[in-house]
Amino acid sequence: MALTRGQACKASVPTHRDFSRGPRLLLGAYTRHTSYFTWLSTVCMRVHPLLLLFLIALGDISSTQASTLSSFTSSTVASSSSMAAVPAANQAGLLLKVQEAIKAGLPDKALADTVKSEVSHAMGADSEPDSLKEMHDGIVYKFLVNGEWRKSTSGRTISNLTPYDETICYEVQACTREEIDEAYATAHAAQRVWAKTPIWKRAELLHKAATVLRQYAALIATPVLREVGKNRKSAYDEVVRTAELLDFAAEEGVRINGEVMSSDAWVGQKRNKLAIVERVPVGVVLCIPPFNYPINLCGSKIGPALIAGNAVVVKTPTQGAVSTLHLGAAFKIAGAPPGLVNVVTGKGSEIGDYLVQHPGANLISFTGGATGIDVSKKAGMVPLQMELGGKDACIVLPDADLELASTAIVKGGFSYSGQRCTAVKIVFATAEIADALLEKVLAKLAKLTIGHPEENADITAVINKKSADYIESLVMDAESKGATLTTPYKRVGNLIHPLIIDHVKENMKLHWEEPFGPVLPFVRVGDAAEAVALANKSSMGLQGCVFTQDINRAILVANELAAGTIQINGPPARGPDHFPFTGFKDSGIGAQGIKYSIESMSKVKSFVINLPEAAHPQGH
Ligand SMILES: NC(=O)C1=CN([C@@H]2O[C@H](COP(=O)(O)OP(=O)(O)OC[C@H]3O[C@@H](n4cnc5c(N)ncnc54)[C@H](OP(=O)(O)O)[C@@H]3O)[C@@H](O)[C@H]2O)C=CC1
Numbered sequence: 158m159a160l161t162r163g164q165a166c167k168a169s170v171p172t173h174r175d176f177s178r179g180p181r182l183l184l185g186a187y188t189r190h191t192s193y194f195t196w197l198s199t200v201c202m203r204v205h206p207l208l209l210l211f212l213i214a215l216g217d218i219s220s221t222q223a224s225t226l227s228s229f230t231s232s233t234v235a236s237s238s239s240m241a242a243v244p245a246a247n248q249a250g251l252l253l254k255v256q257e258a259i260k261a262g263l264p265d266k267a268l269a270d271t272v273k274s275e276v277s278h279a280m281g282a283d284s285e286p287d288s289l290k291e292m293h294d295g296i297v298y299k300f301l302v303n304g305e306w307r308k309s310t311s312g313r314t315i316s317n318l319t320p321y322d323e324t325i326c327y328e329v330q331a332c333t334r335e336e337i338d339e340a341y342a343t344a345h346a347a348q349r350v351w352a353k354t355p356i357w358k359r360a361e362l363l364h365k366a367a368t369v370l371r372q373y374a375a376l377i378a379t380p381v382l383r384e385v386g387k388n389r390k391s392a393y394d395e396v397v398r399t400a401e402l403l404d405f406a407a408e409e410g411v412r413i414n415g416e417v418m419s420s421d422a423w424v425g426q427k428r429n430k431l432a433i434v435e436r437v438p439v440g441v442v443l444c445i446p447p448f449n450y451p452i453n454l455c456g457s458k459i460g461p462a463l464i465a466g467n468a469v470v471v472k473t474p475t476q477g478a479v480s481t482l483h484l485g486a487a488f489k490i491a492g493a494p495p496g497l498v499n500v501v502t503g504k505g506s507e508i509g510d511y512l513v514q515h516p517g518a519n520l521i522s523f524t525g526g527a528t529g530i531d532v533s534k535k536a537g538m539v540p541l542q543m544e545l546g547g548k549d550a551c552i553v554l555p556d557a558d559l560e561l562a563s564t565a566i567v568k569g570g571f572s573y574s575g576q577r578c579t580a581v582k583i584v585f586a587t588a589e590i591a592d593a594l595l596e597k598v599l600a601k602l603a604k605l606t607i608g609h610p611e612e613n614a615d616i617t618a619v620i621n622k623k624s625a626d627y628i629e630s631l632v633m634d635a636e637s638k639g640a641t642l643t644t645p646y647k648r649v650g651n652l653i654h655p656l657i658i659d660h661v662k663e664n665m666k667l668h669w670e671e672p673f674g675p676v677l678p679f680v681r682v683g684d685a686a687e688a689v690a691l692a693n694k695s696s697m698g699l700q701g702c703v704f705t706q707d708i709n710r711a712i713l714v715a716n717e718l719a720a721g722t723i724q725i726n727g728p729p730a731r732g733p734d735h736f737p738f739t740g741f742k743d744s745g746i747g748a749q750g751i752k753y754s755i756e757s758m759s760k761v762k763s764f765v766i767n768l769p770e771a772a773h774p775q776g777h
């Protein structure tokens with residue numbers, strides 16, 4: 158059943174807006190210091206009446222406060238039509254900028270200038286620059302090859318539906334094999350030149366692309382919201398996080414050096430051979446990101462690939478394609494040479510095999526689900542960097558800080574409605590604390606807002622009907638086998654209300670499968686050993702976490718857990734993005750994390766100097 162925006166809003170529990178923290182902060186200060194209020198009014202007056210209207214519009218200023226504020230400002234303030242000047246899509250981004258400027262403690266004049274420029278940017282941001290306009294005709298988006306935006310000669314497009322009301326938001330090109338051939342050919346041509354481009358210049362491109370992302374962050378967040386249903390704040394954060402990642406990759410890349418080795422380390426050898434070991438590009442990297450971070454999990458591939466001297470062919474996730482295309486646009490706007498960054502669109506089921514088996518692919522960097530296992534089998538003799546699913550276990554021991562653990566479970570299990578590979582996917586609670594932990598978790602869960610991504614709801618519709626149906630099937634299976642639904646199961650369209658299912662047992666699918674939605678199984682265990690044994694029975698091993706106040710015990714449990722990263726007293730998470738991110742078993746091959754990705758996306762090449770006699774450089 159399709160969910161209209163109105164229905165979604167009705168389904169909401171009282172609205173909590175993350176973005177209102179700025180106004181709340183100001184009002185909090187106001188109630189404590191009237192002088193601050195006067196200052197705020199002055200800023201509003203000096204900066205732009207719109208700022209005041211923002212506070213009013215967000216409902217964080219009462220009418221009395223509003224009228225008091227209005228009295229400090231000109232009559233134009235009273236005109237609520239001014240509010241319409243800032244597109245809804247940009248309001249959240251603007252507020253974030255204003256918050257940042259306030260937090261930075263700028264002097265009044267600088268604050269005023271900053272806010273003024275942010276307001277005018279937000280007002281204009283919906284009027285796209287020509288550099289982004291050329292990507293599309295209305296809702297029909299083109300693909301990027303050899304630096305040009307093109308429509309496919311197939312004449313076919315694929316419709317993207319919004320997760321929340323299942324209406325068509327975009328059409329993307331169904332690329333042909335010939336177009337894929339061209340993407341690889343131009344990538345190889347560009348790569349040969351790029352490999353000879355100084356690293357500082359490569360870094361410059363990454364920094365410029367990061368700047369473009371920041372400049373258009375509010376605009377680029379919009380397709381993330383529409384196509385994948387991420388709430389506005391998270392969508393915006395994803396764009397900014399990607400800019401930070403590109404900056405970091407640029408900085409890391411310029412410091413990656415090879416080494417010199419000498420032969421006399423080997424028993425019986427003289428020091429007459431010196432190996433100069435360098436890291437060289439692999440060539441063209443095929444980047445395949447998933448829907449849930451269509452910009453960030455693509456940036457985490459493109460950034461390291463380019464700084465290491467490679468070119469890229471990106472295959473967008475179909476749901477999320479327009480978001481990923483915007484990342485391609487950021488590189489084009491930043492001045493990437495034609496062919497260096499190519500972005501093709503089309504269904505994985507139609508063009509996936511062709512892309513991964515193409516002789517032009519020198520490395521495949523894939524993030525997604527079990528599809529990745531098939532990709533790895535089909536890929537042949539190319540290096541792989543794979544991040545696949547996770548069944549991240551959260552083990553809570555009897556001495557754990559339950560406040561901390563319950564907060565982590567709710568954050569870890571339900572951020573972006575559980576659609577993260579690193580989400581907490583199963584809780585193992587030791588019998589002594591299980592009831593107390595559950596009570597705290599449920600209390601926190603009840604505070605999550607449920608609704609539309611535009612409203613910044615915590616829980617929004619899952620990606621599509623297929624996914625919602627699958628999640629529902631896992632719930633029904635568990636319930637039919639005796640598990641306890643701690644609250645009634647509720648679904649409106651693709652919007653599934655957050656749910657903890659208690660007393661989950663091994664015979665239930667939910668114990669093993671990854672719902673990729675806001676449903677979390679709770680398993681009661683006798684002790685840590687039982688929890689570890691059950692967690693390790695999973696075919697996946699991405700991350701895990703353990704809560705205890707005994708660090709020695711935490712390390713012992715962490716050692717036993719078969720997963721790439723174990724968080725101690727914190728929820729699973731990929732970031733910060735320079736940390737290694739790696740999956741054991743069916744969760745992946747190789748490591749991500751900026752430095753690790755640069756290493757994965759380059760290969761070792763050595764030059765051996767054979768000296769006529771042993772040479773020992775003297776140190777004095
Ligand atoms: N470990 C991690 O980081 C993540 C894991 N996941 C896991 O993935 C599951 C589903 O997410 P989803 O994004 O749909 O994952 P998929 O594995 O279905 O898709 C990931 C990417 O692979 C593409 N693809 C599909 N078929 C092929 C193919 N034959 N050859 C090459 N590429 C192909 C997809 O394109 P298209 O969209 O066109 O099908 C998409 O770009 C989740 O339930 C979760 O388990 C998801 C996100 C992150």
Ligand SMILES: O=C(O)[C@H](O)COP(=O)(O)O
Nearest residue numbers: 449577578579730731732
């Ligand atoms: O693929 C995923 O789901 C992400 O890698 C998870 O990233 P996060 O921990 O930052 O949400």
